Amino acid sequence: xxxxxxNLACARxxxxxxxxxxxxxxxxxxxxxxxxxxxGKTTLLRTLAxxxxxxxxxxxxxxxxxxxxxxxxxxxxxxxxxxxxxFWAAIYGTxxxxxxxxxxxxVELRDxxxxxxxxxQKRRLGLARLLVTGRAIWALDExxxxxxxxxxxxxxxxxxxxxxDGGAAIIATHIDLGFKARELDLTGFRASARHxxxxxxx
Amino acid sequence: MIxxxxxxxxxxxxxGGGFGLGLAFFLIIAVLVPFGVGPDSATLRLIAPGxxxxxxxxxxxxxxxxxxxxxxxxxxxxxxxxxxxxxEGVVVAKAAAHWITTGLPLTLAAPVLGxxxxxxxxxxxxxxxxxxxxxxxxxxxxxxxxxxxxxxxRGGLLLSLLVLPLYVPTLIFGxxxxxxxxxxxxxxxxLLLLSGITLATLALLPFAAAAALRIxxx
Numbered sequence: 053x054x055x056x057x058x059n060l061a062c063a064r065x066x067x068x069x070x071x072x073x074x075x076x077x078x079x080x081x082x083x084x085x086x087x088x089x090x091x092g093k094t095t096l097l098r099t100l101a102x103x104x105x106x107x108x109x110x111x112x113x114x115x116x117x118x119x120x121x122x123x124x125x126x127x128x129x130x131x132x133x134x135x136x137x138x139f140w141a142a143i144y145g146t147x148x149x150x151x152x153x154x155x156x157x158x159v160e161l162r163d164x165x166x167x168x169x170x171x172x173q174k175r176r177l178g179l180a181r182l183l184v185t186g187r188a189i190w191a192l193d194e195x196x197x198x199x200x201x202x203x204x205x206x207x208x209x210x211x212x213x214x215x216x217d218g219g220a221a222i223i224a225t226h227i228d229l230g231f232k233a234r235e236l237d238l239t240g241f242r243a244s245a246r247h248x249x250x251x252x253x254x
Numbered sequence: 255m256i257x258x259x260x261x262x263x264x265x266x267x268x269x270g271g272g273f274g275l276g277l278a279f280f281l282i283i284a285v286l287v288p289f290g291v292g293p294d295s296a297t298l299r300l301i302a303p304g305x306x307x308x309x310x311x312x313x314x315x316x317x318x319x320x321x322x323x324x325x326x327x328x329x330x331x332x333x334x335x336x337x338x339x340x341x342e343g344v345v346v347a348k349a350a351a352h353w354i355t356t357g358l359p360l361t362l363a364a365p366v367l368g369x370x371x372x373x374x375x376x377x378x379x380x381x382x383x384x385x386x387x388x389x390x391x392x393x394x395x396x397x398x399x400x401x402x403x404x405x406x407x408r409g410g411l412l413l414s415l416l417v418l419p420l421y422v423p424t425l426i427f428g429x430x431x432x433x434x435x436x437x438x439x440x441x442x443x444x445l446l447l448l449s450g451i452t453l454a455t456l457a458l459l460p461f462a463a464a465a466a467l468r469i470x471x472x
Contacts (some may be wrong), residue, residue: 101336102335120338122332124328125328126328126329126330127328128261131261135264143258143338146336
């Protein structure tokens, strides 16, 4: 088990969003987070990534095991594709961006400044960053936004090869990635805001 | 950390602006003041230390909100916060990049502008050394203010209001050092106090700024 979450409660902007979320993730496993907009997928992922403290409950994972992929890709417009990736490789202390470029079909774009990439190409570059982090657990927030079907397939293949190497991934997404994975619907974990709402208006 | 510093410097050079903005502002102040005050060289000589230091301080202030705001907007601050380097290190690297793109050029350009303001010859050494010792504190205090206001839309005004009072001690001792040096008096006391302020900010504020960033990223 690489990640275990017990009775986790988290808040967004001071309001509790999720309560009593518990799940475990094994090496080689993918967990898909489902739920309508505003159901707390991003909040859960940010809590897992350590960007915000949980209200209650625990997240158990090895230190520095989680690589977080947010809505925005964190690209610098004036740096080239290779420079962007090399920066993150240096920050994470890993070597070699060739595999990441190859996995997301960026080889021909290596020297192009990020500002001249299309939205889908930027997203591919943002996802390629995950490969250079060398971390075991990917926590991804809507990774397939603005990707075409071919790129979604590239992404699905990258996730599968990551899990085949003993990694794990937890992915918030609305689309079918084309492989079998466990799903967790967050609608059932809606937190006390609902109670407060019911008390006020019920 | 070194790589983050290198990246920020590269971004500053590529995007333009980074190096030029503060320096151009400093230049404008030093050029305009003699027009405003009048050509009386004795008056200019009297006010030169103060004007040069105020100009350097305002030029520093100009680019502060860029320290974290750009990284916050494109999401890289989130990613840096989850990266294996400590957030305190990120703050130090960012403040260092700001100093190299702002404080250092100001320090190097100050003697030239001192000529325009008729600074007395004995003052140049003290002008350069006080700016070299004082401007790192300006960048570090600025990084702290930028960390406090990073999530705010148009936080520039609030940032200036927060940071300016903290700049006052540096300004007082920096300008005093130049004034005494230009007048041929002993400069050890203001210079030591200036260095003390800089060392204290460098020692304490990275932690405060990192704490502020953590809260703002929630």
